[in-house]
Amino acid sequence: MSVRPLRAGQLCPVQAARPALRRARNFAFSEPLMQRALDINRSRFADWYQAVVRDADMAETSPVRGAMVIKPWGYGVWEQIQQELDRRIKATGHENCYFPMFIPLSFIAKEAEHVEGFAKEMAIVTHHRLKMIDGKLQPDPEAKLEEPLVVRPTSETIIGDAFARWIKSHRDLPLLINQWANVVRWEMRPRLFLRTTEFLWQEGHTAHATEAEAVEETRKMLEVYRSFAEDVLAMPVVAGEKPENERFPGAVNTYSIEAMMQDGKALQAGTSHFLGTHFAEAQSIKFQNDAGGMDFCNTTSWGVSTRLIGGVIMTHGDDDGLRLPPAIAPRQIVVVPMLRDKPEDTEVLAYCESLVEALGKLSVFGQRVRVLLDLKKIKSAEKRWNWVRRGAPIIIEIGPRDAAGGNITYMRRDTLRDGDKVRSIAVGRQEFIEEKAVQLLAEIQHSLYSEAKARLDANIKSGVTDWAGVESYFSGSDEEFKGWLRISWSKPSGADLEKVDARLKTLKLTIRNAPSQQPDTFAPCLFTGKPGVEEILIARAY
RNA sequence: CGGAGCGUAGCGCAGCCUGGUAGCGCAUCUGCUUUGGGAGCAGAGGGUCGUGUGUUCGAAUCACACCGCUCCGACCA
Numbered sequence: 001m002s003v004r005p006l007r008a009g010q011l012c013p014v015q016a017a018r019p020a021l022r023r024a025r026n027f028a029f030s031e032p033l034m035q036r037a038l039d040i041n042r043s044r045f046a047d048w049y050q051a052v053v054r055d056a057d058m059a060e061t062s063p064v065r066g067a068m069v070i071k072p073w074g075y076g077v078w079e080q081i082q083q084e085l086d087r088r089i090k091a092t093g094h095e096n097c098y099f100p101m102f103i104p105l106s107f108i109a110k111e112a113e114h115v116e117g118f119a120k121e122m123a124i125v126t127h128h129r130l131k132m133i134d135g136k137l138q139p140d141p142e143a144k145l146e147e148p149l150v151v152r153p154t155s156e157t158i159i160g161d162a163f164a165r166w167i168k169s170h171r172d173l174p175l176l177i178n179q180w181a182n183v184v185r186w187e188m189r190p191r192l193f194l195r196t197t198e199f200l201w202q203e204g205h206t207a208h209a210t211e212a213e214a215v216e217e218t219r220k221m222l223e224v225y226r227s228f229a230e231d232v233l234a235m236p237v238v239a240g241e242k243p244e245n246e247r248f249p250g251a252v253n254t255y256s257i258e259a260m261m262q263d264g265k266a267l268q269a270g271t272s273h274f275l276g277t278h279f280a281e282a283q284s285i286k287f288q289n290d291a292g293g294m295d296f297c298n299t300t301s302w303g304v305s306t307r308l309i310g311g312v313i314m315t316h317g318d319d320d321g322l323r324l325p326p327a328i329a330p331r332q333i334v335v336v337p338m339l340r341d342k343p344e345d346t347e348v349l350a351y352c353e354s355l356v357e358a359l360g361k362l363s364v365f366g367q368r369v370r371v372l373l374d375l376k377k378i379k380s381a382e383k384r385w386n387w388v389r390r391g392a393p394i395i396i397e398i399g400p401r402d403a404a405g406g407n408i409t410y411m412r413r414d415t416l417r418d419g420d421k422v423r424s425i426a427v428g429r430q431e432f433i434e435e436k437a438v439q440l441l442a443e444i445q446h447s448l449y450s451e452a453k454a455r456l457d458a459n460i461k462s463g464v465t466d467w468a469g470v471e472s473y474f475s476g477s478d479e480e481f482k483g484w485l486r487i488s489w490s491k492p493s494g495a496d497l498e499k500v501d502a503r504l505k506t507l508k509l510t511i512r513n514a515p516s517q518q519p520d521t522f523a524p525c526l527f528t529g530k531p532g533v534e535e536i537l538i539a540r541a542y
Numbered sequence: 543c544g545g546a547g548c549g550u551a552g553c554g555c556a557g558c559c560u561g562g563u564a565g566c567g568c569a570u571c572u573g574c575u576u577u578g579g580g581a582g583c584a585g586a587g588g589g590u591c592g593u594g595u596g597u598u599c600g601a602a603u604c605a606c607a608c609c610g611c612u613c614c615g616a617c618c619a
Contacts, residue, residue, distance in 0.1 A: 037580085039553085039554065039568090040554095046612075046613070047612085050612085051553095054553085055553090061610090061611085065609095065610075065611095117618095120617070120618095121617075121618075154619090183619085185617095185618070185619080187617075187618065188543070188616075188617060188618085189613095189616095189617080189618090194619090195617095195618065195619080199619070201619070248619095256619095267619095268618090268619065269619085270619080271619065303619065304619075305619045306619090307619050308619095336579095338577090338578070338579055340576090340577055340579090341577095342577090379579095379580085379581095380579065380580095381579060381580045381581085382569090382580075384579080384580075385580060388580095397578085397579070399577095399578050399579070400578085401578065402578085409578080409579095422580090424578090424579090508614095508615095542618095
């Protein structure tokens with residue numbers, strides 16, 4: 001099965017979901033219709049993405065422009081992400097805190113680059129009271145704040161303020177803090193999960209006595225993100241360092257993990273920043289060293305957000321909707337009883353209940369298996385397709401014959417179809433409970449990763465050494481799948497880097513990162529012809 | 543915020559050019575039939591056609607403004 005996205009016009013124009021839907025559409029079908037759970041396929045990737053978010057019941061837009069409502073199934077995925085990542089953050093010695101969402105304007109102003117980077121996307125609170133004036137409810141001019149508050153776009157400054165008070169001596173270091181919070185960045189072009197005005201994230205902030213220790217922390221957390229993305233989200237990534245022009249405002253170095261979406265675009269899925277003493281100097285985060293002198297701390301910050309959910313959708317989704325890796329599926333196994341208003345319904349239900357109870361006692365990925373018996377009063381067939389669209393890893397259907405024969409019939413969401421046909425697999429109840437269930441969940445987790453990993457590996461092209469090669473690789477229609485290029489460069493900076501960036505921009509390309517794994521020797525710089533010092537990934541990006 | 547396109551029932555769309563006061567499929571509800579699984583038949587509910595102003599005897603349809611969405615550009619986790 002090809003994992004590459006379908007190209008425009010490659011398949012029938014629309015893969016209608018239900019037979020009757022086909023009649024409603026003004027399309028002439030020359031080929032046998034492929035019935036899918038979505039009414040759109042990945043050839044129109046942006047529309048497909050929105051359809052998955054909607055049909056999988058993940059989220060919807062809200063009355064506030066750019067802000068989204070995360071629905072139970074989408075939030076359930078976030079809760080799984082939080083739970084497992086929180087465990088890993090704590091396992092590396094960090095503690096959770098909570099800081100205010102309001103930051104005094106003067107705090108933000110302290111670090112010059114930091115202000116510049118965020119000034120354009122700030123929400124500002126200026127009043128603390130409303131008043132009816134001329135029949136209109138509006139901010140009371142007499143209740144103006146002496147100092148405006150910005151709604152945090154990130155918390156370096158307010159946490160730095162606390163750090164300055166908390167840290168006195170080298171014995172207070174390292175200070176390792178994390179917080180789960182919402183942040184606001186006034187985005188011009190919102191997209192559900194990928195870029196919203198308000199989003200949920202986790203932000204780690206640490207302070208260290210030495211540069212070496214802070215750099216190590218920065219890399220350690222990048223590695224936590226890499227392994228989390230790959231092991232838990234089944235989303236292969238390339239970890240590496242961002243070029244100078246893509247750094248976090250105020251950082252010395254920024255590292256990222258980059259994931260490849262099914263349209264070939266790169267998604268920055270997590271970042272880790274070494275901040276040097278920039279914020280420490282701006283905010284006086286100092287400590288007395290063991291020789292009695294005063295030193296500035298070296299600080300770091302790192303974060304991942306609800307954007308990860310968008311990454312999961314665009315990594316694993318198919319033409320039937322979402323496919324969730326079992327490790328983050330709010331429900332890993334969903335049992336759909338096939339009821340038909342007949343006496344044997346009672347037996348079917350009892351059989352389902354005992355099955356769900358037995359499955360719920362199993363463990364996988366170090367936790368109890370999450371099972372749901374779907375008793376919603378809608379047609380059984382409708383239930384099945386709802387769970388297909390939502391991406392439940394295993395969907396079990398139980399009819400009277402299963403109940404009587406001690407069997408179960410299941411579908412794997414990752415390999416739902418054989419050609420166009422849905423694959424329903426029958427197996428003995430005991431066998432399923434005792435071996436299959438756990439084994440299948442592990443297998444699905446693994447197979448989703450392998451599929452995505454194969455796509456990533458197959459679509460990072462090396463060996464292009466000149467600009468003409470870049471142009472030809474990224475030529476053609478924008479609808480077409482384009483992967484990434486891995487090229488050698490001389491790592492220019494300042495104005496020279498800007499030139500490179502401008503050139504890349506003509507092809508809508510950006511430098512993603514310089515992968516951590518580098519070869520021993522380098523081809524000459526693709527841009528300047530000078531000796532190469534590093535390999536970087538260039539790609540179109542979200 | 544600039545360029546383009548689009549906003550008609552929960553979803554997907556037709557109607558708009560050539561104004562006469564709203565239609566299709568899916569979904570929803572009811573009844574009957576059906577039942578190893580995305581069922582059939584009959585009937586029903588649901589829309590002040592994004593918002594406002596204007597033109598007109600009459601506006602989903604024409605004009606203007608605003609709002610929102612999508613794509614492209616600038617910005618970004």
